[in-house]
Amino acid sequence: xxxxxxxxxxxxxxxxxxxxxxxxxxxxxxxxxxxxxxxxxxxxxxxxxxxxxxxxxxxxxxxxxxxxxxxxxxxxxxxxxxxxxxxxxxxxxxxxxxxxxxxxxxxxxxxxxxxxxxxxxxxxxxxxxxxxxxxxxxxxxxxxxxxxxxxxxxxxxxxxxxxxxxxxxxxxxxxxxxxxxxxxxxxxxxxxxxxxxxxxxxxxxxxxxxxxxxxxxxxxxxxxxxxxxxxxxxxxxxxxxxxxxxxxxxxxxxxxxxxxxxxxxxxxxxxxxxxxxxxxxxxxxxxxxxxxxxxxxxxxxxxxxxxxxxxxxxxxxxxxxxxxxxxxxxxxxxxxxxxxxxxxxxxxxxxxxxxxxxxxxxxxxxxxxxxxxxxxxxxxxxxxxxxxxxxxxxxxxxxxxxxxxxxxxxxxxxxxxxxxxxxxxxxxxxxxxxxxxxxxxxxxxxxxxxxxxxxxxxxxxxxxxxxxxxxxxxxxxxxxxxxxxxxxxxxxxxxxxxxxxxxxxxxxxxxxxxxxxxxxxxxxxxxxxxxxxxxxxxxxxxxxxxxxxxxxxxxxxxxxxxxxxxxxxxxxxxxxxxxxxxxxxxxxxxxxxxxxxxxxxxxxxxxxxxxxxxxxxx
Numbered sequence: 001x002x003x004x005x006x007x008x009x010x011x012x013x014x015x016x017x018x019x020x021x022x023x024x025x026x027x028x029x030x031x032x033x034x035x036x037x038x039x040x041x042x043x044x045x046x047x048x049x050x051x052x053x054x055x056x057x058x059x060x061x062x063x064x065x066x067x068x069x070x071x072x073x074x075x076x077x078x079x080x081x082x083x084x085x086x087x088x089x090x091x092x093x094x095x096x097x098x099x100x101x102x103x104x105x106x107x108x109x110x111x112x113x114x115x116x117x118x119x120x121x122x123x124x125x126x127x128x129x130x131x132x133x134x135x136x137x138x139x140x141x142x143x144x145x146x147x148x149x150x151x152x153x154x155x156x157x158x159x160x161x162x163x164x165x166x167x168x169x170x171x172x173x174x175x176x177x178x179x180x181x182x183x184x185x186x187x188x189x190x191x192x193x194x195x196x197x198x199x200x201x202x203x204x205x206x207x208x209x210x211x212x213x214x215x216x217x218x219x220x221x222x223x224x225x226x227x228x229x230x231x232x233x234x235x236x237x238x239x240x241x242x243x244x245x246x247x248x249x250x251x252x253x254x255x256x257x258x259x260x261x262x263x264x265x266x267x268x269x270x271x272x273x274x275x276x277x278x279x280x281x282x283x284x285x286x287x288x289x290x291x292x293x294x295x296x297x298x299x300x301x302x303x304x305x306x307x308x309x310x311x312x313x314x315x316x317x318x319x320x321x322x323x324x325x326x327x328x329x330x331x332x333x334x335x336x337x338x339x340x341x342x343x344x345x346x347x348x349x350x351x352x353x354x355x356x357x358x359x360x361x362x363x364x365x366x367x368x369x370x371x372x373x374x375x376x377x378x379x380x381x382x383x384x385x386x387x388x389x390x391x392x393x394x395x396x397x398x399x400x401x402x403x404x405x406x407x408x409x410x411x412x413x414x415x416x417x418x419x420x421x422x423x424x425x426x427x428x429x430x431x432x433x434x435x436x437x438x439x440x441x442x443x444x445x446x447x448x449x450x451x452x453x454x455x456x457x458x459x460x461x462x463x464x465x466x467x468x469x470x471x472x473x474x475x476x477x478x479x480x481x482x483x484x485x486x487x488x489x490x491x492x493x494x495x496x497x498x499x500x501x502x503x504x505x506x507x508x509x510x511x512x513x514x515x516x517x518x519x520x521x522x523x524x525x526x527x528x529x530x531x532x533x534x535x536x537x538x539x540x541x542x543x544x545x546x547x548x549x550x551x552x553x554x555x556x557x558x559x560x561x562x563x564x565x566x567x568x569x570x571x572x573x574x575x576x577x578x579x580x581x582x583x584x585x586x587x588x589x590x591x592x593x594x595x596x597x598x599x600x601x602x603x604x605x606x607x608x609x610x611x612x613x614x615x616x617x618x
Contacts, residue, residue, distance in 0.1 A: 063196070063213065103600075105451045112148070112359060140305070189283070265374070271325055283316070285304060286314045330346055340522075443521060444603045447507060500527075
């Protein structure tokens with residue numbers, strides 16, 4: 001019996017010895033892991049320190065190639081978007097296809113404006129300046145040849161959110177005068193991007209630090225301490241209008257948590273070009289005095305539409321009507337969710353100096369063109385209410401060795417849902433992806449319904465205008481008088497303005513409704529209501545003047561008849577021939593995937609048997 005007890009104790013001691021050995025091995029492995037990570041971090045620090053001794057960061061050199069010498073892993077992440085395979089998604093992707101061909105209704109919604117000529121899927125921050133430079137909206141000859149004779153290309157104001165060189169140009173070329181910067185021609189301002197000492201002629205006109213460089217590190221980070229900051233003058237003024245205080249180092253006073261959203265919303269917003277009410281002296285180009293340089297229509301050239309000074313063209317001065325890029329945020333208080341009615345209130349308050357972005361070519365309504373109001377839409381969302389920042393989803397934290405870093409490729413959260421969505425949500429990736437798809441498809445139905453209703457109303461107004469113009473009381477000297485016709489259609493045209501602004505707001509907001517589905521649906525319901533009410537009022541007017549009228553109700557097949565096709569040259573220009581494709585970059589301006597058109601066909605009316613076939617409630 002005693003021997004059995006001794007044997008039992010020996011067994012226990014052997015177990016204890018094995019456990020001790022395992023613990024020792026675990027501690028040794030843990031120490032080795034810590035030491036390895038310390039050595040890894042030390043190596044990184046030594047490498048960074050050696051680079052730091054030869055590289056200093058400042059706003060005088062915003063190139064991400066320079067900043068990337070100190071932060072190479074972040075630069076690699078940022079540039080990774082250039083190596084991604086071309087990919088369509090249902091409501092986005094990285095292929096810059098023609099959105100006018102996918103959504104032909106936009107050609108009617110924007111009739112009389114440059115977006116109706118050229119509008120493509122965006123490709124992200126790296127391509128921001130490239131796309132701005134190459135868009136047909138920035139080429140006077142192309143726009144004029146497509147019937148928009150009043151447009152002369154874009155102002156430098158458009159560079160505020162497209163170029164990492166903008167702060168340098170604002171300080172050194174415009175001398176800190178934002179009206180001067182905003183009012184200068186885009187093509188003139190871009191020529192002033194400096195040629196750096198270590199830069200070849202080829203690099204100077206490249207996206208890697210040259211004139212085509214898009215958004216860069218310094219746009220969001222202070223070079224002294226890497227703190228997040230606001231660098232865009234219009235954004236700082238806009239935040240101040242909402243109640244924020246200015247800060248000389250970081251643009252405005254805000255917490256780091258707030259800045260993880262505010263640095264994004266300094267550009268992802270609605271804006272307009274507010275007239276300053278006086279002439280401003282800006283840089284011009286000597287080509288304006290060169291009698292041999294003519295536009296396509298034979299008039300005198302005023303700028304050379306390229307990003308370098310060439311052939312003797314040099315800087316001059318000229319006076320122009322001043323504008324200033326402005327955010328319409330006066331009625332959106334700090335800490336409050338944005339509501340679409342705030343824009344109604346704002347634009348009504350400045351209507352005497354800014355009546356519209358353009359007069360609609362078909363209805364003559366004063367139209368407001370919305371931009372990319374992600375900040376406004378997101379502000380009232382459930383995610384915003386729970387303190388989720390833009391960076392949490394679009395730049396989620398990931399592991400790099402022993403470090404926790406923010407992903408800097410700045411793409412859709414769907415690209416890495418484990419890092420973005422599942423940082424908070426416990427459901428499976430497949431479930432969460434289905435939730436996003438269901439929301440975007442639902443809002444897609446509302447969006448198409450609102451757009452089709454709006455185009456139906458636009459064509460109705462166009463036809464009634466023609467018939468009214470045949471009546472003597474709406475004529476002057478035997479010709480249709482647009483002012484007289486617009487006067488009797490005043491209420492209808494106001495409804496057109498409001499319905500169009502709402503459709504445009506949700507269409508140009510780049511989340512397909514996901515940023516705030518409740519507000520997106522509310523806005524689109526308002527637009528449908530306004531379009532239908534306009535048709536009802538139009539019917540009353542038509543009846544009063546004995547005009548036959550049956551309201552339209554367009555659907556997908558009707559809208560597709562408006563497809564403009566690939567954007568082509570209508571005459572010999574830009575070194576090409578009539579009929580040539582305008583865009584030369586691969587994939588830019590091409591037709592969308594047939595699968596996307598099939599999706600849109602199934603969306604309105606909502607074909608639940610196809611759209612919901614892969615959606616499960618479990």
